[in-house]
Amino acid sequence: xxxxxxxxxxxxxxxxxxxxxxxxxxxxxxxxxxxxxxxxxxxxxxxxxxxxxxxxxxxxxxxxxxxxxxxxxxxxxxxxxxxxxxxxxxxxxxxxxxxxxxxxxxxxxxxxxxxxxxxxxxxxxxxxxxxxxxxxxxxxxxxxxxxxxxxxxxxxxxxxxxxxxxxxxxxxxxxxxxxxxxxxxxxxxxxxxxxxxxxxxxxxxxxxxxxxxxxxxxxxxxxxxxxxxxxxxxxxxxxxxxxxxxxxxxxxxxxxxxxxxxxxxxxxxxxxxxxxxxxxxxxxxxxxxxxxxxxxxxxxxxxxxxxxxxxxxxxxxxxxxxxxxxxxxxxxxxxxxxxxxxxxxxxxxxxxxxxxxxxxxxxxxxxxxxxxxxxxxxxxxxxxxxxxxxxxxxxxxxxxxxxxxxxxxxxxxxxxxxxxxxxxxxxxxxxxxxxx
Amino acid sequence: xxxxxxxxxxxxxxxxxxxxxxxxxxxxxxxxxxxxxxxxxxxxxxxxxxxxxxxxxxxxxxxxxxxxxxxxxxxxxxxxxxxxxxxxxxxxxxxxxxxxxxxxxxxxxxxxxxxxxxxxxxxxxxxxxxxxxxxxxxxxxxxxxxxxxxxxxxxxxxxxxxxxxxxxxxxxxxxxxxxxxxxxxxxxxxxxxxxxxxxxxxxxxxxxxxxxxxxxxxxxxxxxxxxxxxxxxxxxxxxxxxxxxxxxxxxxxxxxxxxxxxxxxxxxxxxxxxxxxxxxxxxxxxxxxxxxxxxxxxxxxxxxxxxxxxxxxxxxxxxxxxxxxxxxxxxxxxxxxxxxxxxxxxxxxxxxxxxxxxxxxxxxxxxxxxxxxxxxxxxxxxxxxxxxxxxxxxxxxxxxxxxxxxxxxxxxxxxxxxxxxxxxxxxxxxxxxxxx
Numbered sequence: 001x002x003x004x005x006x007x008x009x010x011x012x013x014x015x016x017x018x019x020x021x022x023x024x025x026x027x028x029x030x031x032x033x034x035x036x037x038x039x040x041x042x043x044x045x046x047x048x049x050x051x052x053x054x055x056x057x058x059x060x061x062x063x064x065x066x067x068x069x070x071x072x073x074x075x076x077x078x079x080x081x082x083x084x085x086x087x088x089x090x091x092x093x094x095x096x097x098x099x100x101x102x103x104x105x106x107x108x109x110x111x112x113x114x115x116x117x118x119x120x121x122x123x124x125x126x127x128x129x130x131x132x133x134x135x136x137x138x139x140x141x142x143x144x145x146x147x148x149x150x151x152x153x154x155x156x157x158x159x160x161x162x163x164x165x166x167x168x169x170x171x172x173x174x175x176x177x178x179x180x181x182x183x184x185x186x187x188x189x190x191x192x193x194x195x196x197x198x199x200x201x202x203x204x205x206x207x208x209x210x211x212x213x214x215x216x217x218x219x220x221x222x223x224x225x226x227x228x229x230x231x232x233x234x235x236x237x238x239x240x241x242x243x244x245x246x247x248x249x250x251x252x253x254x255x256x257x258x259x260x261x262x263x264x265x266x267x268x269x270x271x272x273x274x275x276x277x278x279x280x281x282x283x284x285x286x287x288x289x290x291x292x293x294x295x296x297x298x299x300x301x302x303x304x305x306x307x308x309x310x311x312x313x314x315x316x317x318x319x320x321x322x323x324x325x326x327x328x329x330x331x332x333x334x335x336x337x338x339x340x341x342x343x344x345x346x347x348x349x350x351x352x353x354x355x356x357x358x359x360x361x362x363x364x365x366x367x368x369x370x371x372x373x374x375x376x377x378x379x380x381x382x383x384x385x386x387x388x389x390x391x392x393x394x395x396x397x398x399x400x401x402x403x404x405x406x407x408x409x410x411x412x413x414x415x416x417x418x419x420x421x422x423x424x425x426x427x428x429x430x431x432x433x434x435x436x
Numbered sequence: 437x438x439x440x441x442x443x444x445x446x447x448x449x450x451x452x453x454x455x456x457x458x459x460x461x462x463x464x465x466x467x468x469x470x471x472x473x474x475x476x477x478x479x480x481x482x483x484x485x486x487x488x489x490x491x492x493x494x495x496x497x498x499x500x501x502x503x504x505x506x507x508x509x510x511x512x513x514x515x516x517x518x519x520x521x522x523x524x525x526x527x528x529x530x531x532x533x534x535x536x537x538x539x540x541x542x543x544x545x546x547x548x549x550x551x552x553x554x555x556x557x558x559x560x561x562x563x564x565x566x567x568x569x570x571x572x573x574x575x576x577x578x579x580x581x582x583x584x585x586x587x588x589x590x591x592x593x594x595x596x597x598x599x600x601x602x603x604x605x606x607x608x609x610x611x612x613x614x615x616x617x618x619x620x621x622x623x624x625x626x627x628x629x630x631x632x633x634x635x636x637x638x639x640x641x642x643x644x645x646x647x648x649x650x651x652x653x654x655x656x657x658x659x660x661x662x663x664x665x666x667x668x669x670x671x672x673x674x675x676x677x678x679x680x681x682x683x684x685x686x687x688x689x690x691x692x693x694x695x696x697x698x699x700x701x702x703x704x705x706x707x708x709x710x711x712x713x714x715x716x717x718x719x720x721x722x723x724x725x726x727x728x729x730x731x732x733x734x735x736x737x738x739x740x741x742x743x744x745x746x747x748x749x750x751x752x753x754x755x756x757x758x759x760x761x762x763x764x765x766x767x768x769x770x771x772x773x774x775x776x777x778x779x780x781x782x783x784x785x786x787x788x789x790x791x792x793x794x795x796x797x798x799x800x801x802x803x804x805x806x807x808x809x810x811x812x813x814x815x816x817x818x819x820x821x822x823x824x825x826x827x828x829x830x831x832x833x834x835x836x837x838x839x840x841x842x843x844x845x846x847x848x849x850x851x852x853x854x855x856x857x858x859x860x861x862x863x864x865x866x867x868x869x870x871x872x
Binding site: 003005007008035037039040041043044046047048167169171173 | 439440441443444447470471472473474475476477478479480482483484603605606607608609
């Protein structure tokens with residue numbers, strides 16, 4: 001087998017066989033196939049696509065490129081959830097303890113802030129002392145004792161994905177449904193999950209701005225799960241507006257504490273309850289995708305999810321004192337309030353602009369090596385559908401420097417649109433894909 | 437400017453601007469843009485194509501990557517010819533002295549055998565002592581004194597092409613009309629030609645097996661010439677059957693001597709005369725594409741082209757004795773005659789099979805580092821349209837080893853098709869493209 005012949009095969013639109021995909025992924029990971037051949041293959045995949053069978057084989061080959069975390073024997077269905085990333089998307093922090101409270105085990109491997117979107121790891125690490133680099137043994141222990149665990153991607157799991165992503169990033173080959181599918185799925189199934197709920201975000205604050213692209217990715221994820229013999233369901237959810245009222249790191253943790261204590265923004269609580277229910281269904285603990293919503297809502301109300309969250313933070317080295325009294329948590333030194341200049345209704349808070357403003361404030365990264373600040377961010381006092389009078393507070397910004405505060409304030413002023421008519425908040429759940 | 441943004445631009449089907457193409461070609465040639473980015477760009481070009489304007493800019497940028505041979509002041513129109521390669525295609529060896537005999541100056545930069553096709557340089561070097569590595573000064577001197585010169589590609593001319601071709605060869609990006617166009621045209625115009633005749637071969641023995649592909653390449657070549665302000669005309673010629681009766685190196689030189697002495701296969705003489713006429717027209721020495729056919733035929737008949745050929749061989753260090761008495765030239769130690777096993781008419785001699793057989797005999801290369809033998813090859817005693825009786829000689833093979841002789845004989849037995857009805861020899865000239 002020669003790499004060049006397989007590149008030509010894909011270039012000409014043919015389907016690569018299992019052993020051909022193995023040859024390519026193994027050759028690339030072992031440096032036998034040079035980057036200049038693999039990048040040419042990646043571009044052919046971007047422009048020619050991959051069949052569901054090829055995507056499943058690529059995912060499997062990537063999983064086999066490294067270690068697979070062994071969770072055999074952990075009691076209870078192992079179900080994970082992954083979001084394609086959004087602004088104010090703190091769902092995982094509440095969903096993991098909530099699903100655990102309802103009887104699932106959630107082995108969650110998360111990422112960091114990227115571009116205008118936030119990262120679950122950065123949010124968790126805004127809790128002083130919280131460690132996301134658990135050993136496989138401690139990861140398993142957390143799942144057995146507490147019901148969920150949160151880790152980052154280690155060097156030894158799916159090394160092919162790390163190498164492929166670094167090459168894709170500089171060769172114009174990021175935007176590809178099969179490549180994105182294989183990247184997500186390989187990491188999720190290498191961490192030991194048996195089933196997976198995908199939250200595919202669509203809208204200005206998402207990576208997939210176009211609804212059709214989001215649907216194509218969601219279908220690919222579900223089909224690839226089927227090809228690998230795993231249950232995968234996808235929800236396409238709206239990301240034109242930031243999710244909830246908090247955008248940042250510890251600012252978002254505070255909102256999560258509110259939700260876990262039975263309060264929080266209604267639209268966000270609703271989405272979390274819907275996601276928990278789909279996870280219960282995927283794990284065989286609910287009879288239908290929506291049948292788990294009532295028990296999930298109950299587990300928020302009765303404090304059981306909140307207790308599990310506190311136990312996890314303690315297990316992973318975090319300081320629970322800042323959760324029990326959030327005023328003790330990290331705070332930014334500077335703040336600024338934006339107010340409405342006219343009467344009316346908030347018709348839109350642009351998610352993309354809000355995400356960029358939060359990166360400028362230091363909550364996210366524009367480059368991988370950027371430092372993230374735990375206390376900075378934005379509180380949306382008013383959001384879509386809210387009535388305002390001139391002079392009312394729209395939002396509050398928290399910053400480390402005056403320059404960042406001013407630049408973010410300019411962006412947020414433009415992010416808010418005020419109209420004469422009330423535009424009700426759009427429903428978050430746009431579409432569900434549950435079978436391949 | 438960042439390479440990745442330009443790769444994405446081409447990937448998404450947009451047109452690259454002049455300065456963007458310059459940035460890419462200069463960056464690649466100076467190693468500032470790594471191979472893995474350039475190969476991804478090449479695959480995007482293969483699958484998205486290039487506009488005529490982009491192809492012309494790519495050609496210009498490639499020419500500017502190295503030295504340009506300065507032929508300013510050489511008297512007479514400087515017109516070259518290039519063939520995309522075929523089996524038995526020895527046209528250049530006769531055409532260059534013929535065009536020079538008719539008043540043109542022909543600065544010819546040729547290549548070596550590649551795959552199943554022969555190479556002009558290998559054929560010339562089968563004349564003992566013949567050198568194709570002339571210095572620019574000697575190249576110019578030959579043009580001034582004799583009217584034509586034959587050289588190989590040097591390191592300093594169009595270095596971007598050599599580097600790009602090496603990368604294309606291993607990344608599945610050879611098959612692309614704009615990339616092939618730029619590769620051919622950059623070399624031809626860097627060697628100092630003012631106008632160019634392209635012989636685009638189509639058929640089983642050509643690189644472009646498909647007629648539509650050949651037409652697309654021919655149109656691209658002519659349009660790119662126009663974009664660069666150079667006169668370029670293209671002839672699409674048939675390569676389903678080998679050209680003439682000789683396939684090899686010195687075997688082909690012998691056939692050229694026959695033609696230069698006023699004899700030779702009629703179909704081949706006809707094609708050479710047609711090509712010479714198009715070159716005269718491109719150089720402004722004939723009123724129409726076909727108006728130069730009569731003077732060209734006369735220059736073959738009266739021996740003036742033959743005299744110029746002998747002077748060139750002498751100038752470039754070759755032994756003219758083997759031309760004056762070809763029995764003194766290189767000969768292979770082994771030979772074998774294939775005979776007809778039935779009565780009828782030769783309906784086909786497959787050009788591709790004949791080309792492969794000649795490579796097996798040692799006349800060409802399957803790998804770049806293979807050695808080429810001057811005396812081996814095939815003489816087609818019978819070709820398309822000829823009547824045969826059972827036992828008549830079909831062809832004669834010349835080899836260095838018995839194993840090669842047997843394997844080539846098997847291939848040639850299959851290359852010949854004998855039918856009951858006479859199939860007249862197909863015309864060589866299929867189509868002409870003279871304006872963009």
